[in-house]
Amino acid sequence: MSRDNIILEVKHLTVGYSQKKPVVKDVSFLLKKGECLAIFGKLGSGKTTIAMAILGFIAPIYGMVLLNSINILKIRGRKRREIRRRIQPIFQDPFLSLHPMKRIKTVLEDSIGRESGKSVKRYLNMVGLDASYMDRLPSQLSGGELQRVCIAKALCTNPEVLILDEPFTAQDHVTKVKLAVLLRDLKNKYNLSYLLITHDIFTVSFLSDRVLLLDQGKITETMTAGEFREKYIAEL
Amino acid sequence: MKIRKIENLRFGLAVLVLIVVFAFVLPVFYRVSPYEQDLSNPLSAPSIDHPMGTDMYGRDLMARIMKGTANTLMVSFLASLVSLIIGIIAGVISGFSRGIISELVMRLADVLLGFPKLVMILLISGILSRDIFVSFFLLACLSWMETARIIRGEIKVIKESLLYKSLVAAGLSFPKVLLGYIFPLLRGKFLVSFTLSFASFILIEISLSFLGLGYASPEPSLGTLLRQARYDPAGSYWIVIFTGLVIIILVSAVNFIADGIKDSLEENVSR
Amino acid sequence: MAAFIIRRLIISLIVIFVGVSLTFFLVHLIPGDPTGIFINPALPESVRQGLVERYGLSQPVALQYLKWLYNAVRLDFGYSFIYPEKTLSLIGDALVPTLALTLSSLFIGVLGGCFIGIASAMKKGTLFDRICSTAVMFFYSVPSFWLGLVLLLLLSYWLGIFPSSQIRSIHHEHLSFVGKVFDYIIHLLLPVTTLSLTLMASFAKYTRESMINALSSSYTIGAISRGIDKRKIIFKYCFKNSLIPVINLIGTAVPFIIGGAITVEVVFSLPGMGRLIVSSILSRDYPVVMGIATLMFFFVVFFNMLVDIISHIIDPRVQLQ
Numbered sequence: 001m002s003r004d005n006i007i008l009e010v011k012h013l014t015v016g017y018s019q020k021k022p023v024v025k026d027v028s029f030l031l032k033k034g035e036c037l038a039i040f041g042k043l044g045s046g047k048t049t050i051a052m053a054i055l056g057f058i059a060p061i062y063g064m065v066l067l068n069s070i071n072i073l074k075i076r077g078r079k080r081r082e083i084r085r086r087i088q089p090i091f092q093d094p095f096l097s098l099h100p101m102k103r104i105k106t107v108l109e110d111s112i113g114r115e116s117g118k119s120v121k122r123y124l125n126m127v128g129l130d131a132s133y134m135d136r137l138p139s140q141l142s143g144g145e146l147q148r149v150c151i152a153k154a155l156c157t158n159p160e161v162l163i164l165d166e167p168f169t170a171q172d173h174v175t176k177v178k179l180a181v182l183l184r185d186l187k188n189k190y191n192l193s194y195l196l197i198t199h200d201i202f203t204v205s206f207l208s209d210r211v212l213l214l215d216q217g218k219i220t221e222t223m224t225a226g227e228f229r230e231k232y233i234a235e236l
Numbered sequence: 237m238k239i240r241k242i243e244n245l246r247f248g249l250a251v252l253v254l255i256v257v258f259a260f261v262l263p264v265f266y267r268v269s270p271y272e273q274d275l276s277n278p279l280s281a282p283s284i285d286h287p288m289g290t291d292m293y294g295r296d297l298m299a300r301i302m303k304g305t306a307n308t309l310m311v312s313f314l315a316s317l318v319s320l321i322i323g324i325i326a327g328v329i330s331g332f333s334r335g336i337i338s339e340l341v342m343r344l345a346d347v348l349l350g351f352p353k354l355v356m357i358l359l360i361s362g363i364l365s366r367d368i369f370v371s372f373f374l375l376a377c378l379s380w381m382e383t384a385r386i387i388r389g390e391i392k393v394i395k396e397s398l399l400y401k402s403l404v405a406a407g408l409s410f411p412k413v414l415l416g417y418i419f420p421l422l423r424g425k426f427l428v429s430f431t432l433s434f435a436s437f438i439l440i441e442i443s444l445s446f447l448g449l450g451y452a453s454p455e456p457s458l459g460t461l462l463r464q465a466r467y468d469p470a471g472s473y474w475i476v477i478f479t480g481l482v483i484i485i486l487v488s489a490v491n492f493i494a495d496g497i498k499d500s501l502e503e504n505v506s507r
Numbered sequence: 508m509a510a511f512i513i514r515r516l517i518i519s520l521i522v523i524f525v526g527v528s529l530t531f532f533l534v535h536l537i538p539g540d541p542t543g544i545f546i547n548p549a550l551p552e553s554v555r556q557g558l559v560e561r562y563g564l565s566q567p568v569a570l571q572y573l574k575w576l577y578n579a580v581r582l583d584f585g586y587s588f589i590y591p592e593k594t595l596s597l598i599g600d601a602l603v604p605t606l607a608l609t610l611s612s613l614f615i616g617v618l619g620g621c622f623i624g625i626a627s628a629m630k631k632g633t634l635f636d637r638i639c640s641t642a643v644m645f646f647y648s649v650p651s652f653w654l655g656l657v658l659l660l661l662l663s664y665w666l667g668i669f670p671s672s673q674i675r676s677i678h679h680e681h682l683s684f685v686g687k688v689f690d691y692i693i694h695l696l697l698p699v700t701t702l703s704l705t706l707m708a709s710f711a712k713y714t715r716e717s718m719i720n721a722l723s724s725s726y727t728i729g730a731i732s733r734g735i736d737k738r739k740i741i742f743k744y745c746f747k748n749s750l751i752p753v754i755n756l757i758g759t760a761v762p763f764i765i766g767g768a769i770t771v772e773v774v775f776s777l778p779g780m781g782r783l784i785v786s787s788i789l790s791r792d793y794p795v796v797m798g799i800a801t802l803m804f805f806f807v808v809f810f811n812m813l814v815d816i817i818s819h820i821i822d823p824r825v826q827l828q
Binding site: 343346351354355358359361362363364439442443446447448449462465466472473476479480483484487488491 | 804
Binding site for chain 1: 398399407409412420
């Protein structure tokens with residue numbers, strides 16, 4: 001693994017709400033450019049907390065998060081906002097991630113910000129939605145469509161990394177498959193890197209290249225996707 | 237139940253509009269002076285010349301009530317606005333800051349909340365300045381607490397939401413997030429706070445003027461009219477009746493509106 | 508528990524300290540000679556000098572401040588400009604009628620209001636409920652002194668039944684003991700009625716809402732469907748739950764009583780705190796004004812602390828907000 005290839009590096013991340021009982025214990029891993037790394041674990045194993053820490057919503061007790069070798073947790077102010085745009089989250093419930101009173105067009109325009117030349121339509125097309133969605137409100141869209149909008153919103157900032165926190169858990173199975181295909185295609189087309197956080201076996205086996213198993217805040221195993229499929233799907 | 241509440245709201249709004257028209261628009265057509273005295277005709281009953289009768293100095297009562305309502309409404313409206321703005325600022329500061337600053341603001345709020353507003357404005361008016369606009373402005377500056385507390389609560393909830401996290405992740409600047417996203421969500425709460433303050437300030441103005449501070453003779457307000465009735469009770473039945481009528485209608489209307497908004501907000505949430 | 512009380516006490520003391528200091532600085536903000544504020548300029552020079560000495564008014568502000576704090580804690584607020592009495596005794600005299608008015612109105616208002624509120628909640632939608640709600644809305648929207656004015660005009664001037672002012676008749680001293688008691692009562696009847704009605708309206712409105720919520724809560728519905736006796740549920744659960752916020756409401760009603768009482772007292776010319784506040788402000792009797800302000804502050808802070816502690820005892824989930 002050459003150093004140039006690594007886009008995100010997490011070192012000795014320890015996060016918790018109290019010093020004595022950290023929820024995430026000394027977690028370290030690397031994310032290569034263009035790969036999808038899955039963090040697989042039961043509910044309550046600390047997966048979402050890792051995501052929150054990387055995104056900067058919880059200050060870790062200990063540890064570093066390096067994006068392109070820059071420790072992003074230490075940066076403040078305007079630079080921080082710029083860096084934030086490079087790592088985008090996709091959350092479980094798309095309806096709650098969007099402002100109920102704002103039209104899709106406005107939401108995407110706000111995310112695009114000052115970068116000119118890229119229109120809302122372009123991003124909608126990237127996720128398979130046509131221009132008619134621009135003037136709609138979130139309440140008028142289905143779950144699958146909403147999640148596509150969220151993906152489009154994330155793409156607006158030209159991110160390098162997407163953090164997918166249970167992205168399909170709230171969707172029905174048909175939509176789940178369609179969205180998974182969409183994300184895979186996007187990753188290949190734009191050379192994105194994914195950190196996939198989920199307890200869903202299908203999503204892991206379909207999307208990811210490598211898998212980390214997380215139990216009670218600690219990484220217990222590392223395996224390739226192939227090994228994962230053997231272990232879990234064979235058992236079914 | 238839901239339908240009745242919305243009808244209440246519309247009814248209240250309609251009545252309020254009528255009163256505003258009565259106070260501000262009608263005087264254009266009913267060109268009788270509220271100040272002109274006619275000592276030959278004091279405390280008369282309603283007649284064609286004077287639809288509501290006259291007060292003890294022969295001044296036309298209807299004109300005085302119209303002007304009085306306008307005066308009361310003006311001060312109360314302005315004070316409510318100031319109170320809302322300060323409340324929002326305090327709530328936002330308290331909601332977004334952690335630790336000491338947040339605590340301090342809330343402590344200060346607790347202290348001020350304990351004081352009856354009427355007493356506060358009596359003291360302000362008595363010690364600092366008799367001018368009604370000044371005293372009401374100062375009172376408004378001391379009435380931010382209820383709004384601030386509500387706003388602070390809402391902001392603390394919003395900060396934990398996925399929406400807020402998405403916005404921060406997208407790298408939007410703070411002013412944009414606050415004004416573009418958070419404030420629209422709080423619109424309803426702003427309105428409720430404003431309406432409740434409005435009702436409260438109306439009653440305070442009336443009480444203050446009744447006690448002799450606030451609007452001073454010969455300037456009429458709903459409170460001064462009652463004051464005159466008190467100190468010259470013989471025959472001032474009409475003053476009491478008509479003024480009372482306007483007050484009841486006005487305050488009820490505002491209360492209906494406040495209740496209506498509050499209820500329709502709750503319905504939105506439970507959806 | 509003890510820690511909570513102690514913490515509350517300390518905070519209250521700090522708040523009192525801040526408030527008393529503020530009163531001092533507020534007065535010193537008034538343009539003009541502060542000696543004119545504390546000491547009646549109409550007094551002869553020699554007397555004034557003595558008072559200036561006593562209250563240290565020729566000394567630097569910092570020392571004056573400390574003296575003020577010292578005096579305030581001892582409840583020594585100097586002499587009134589208008590009346591030949593110590594401020595404190597003036598206030599003391601005025602307190603009695605106000606308390607008589609306030610406490611009885613509170614008693615009647617809370618009891619009546621809760622009763623009506625709960626009754627109309629239980630009979631929701633019936634004629635009784637609609638009549639009550641309309642009446643409540645009426646009394647809620649009306650300033651208490653307007654009500655008092657109406658009662659005054661109606662029953663006192665027009666019908667001549669009740670006396671129109673003061674707390675005792677002119678010939679009060681000559682009455683027998685029973686006569687005196689009756690005299691007090693008849694003078695207080697109208698003002699108490701006025702305040703009680705206004706209070707009843709607030710409490711009725713609040714308890715009704717609270718009771719309706721309790722009645723339609725999932726707890727109640729669940730209990731009823733399990734066959735538990737309806738009456739028992741209502742008494743044990745709904746009542747209790749509606750009453751807890753009522754205690755909070757009483758806490759917030761105290762300021763209202765002081766405010767509402769002022770105007771009512773003025774309407775009926777009762778020689779109470781309300782009238783004292785207004786007259787001392789209008790006549791610029793500063794020592795009295797400051798004395799009242801400080802005492803009110805003590806009272807409010809103390810009472811808030813009490814309410815907090817009681818609420819905490821009843822429901823330990825209540826924390827310092």
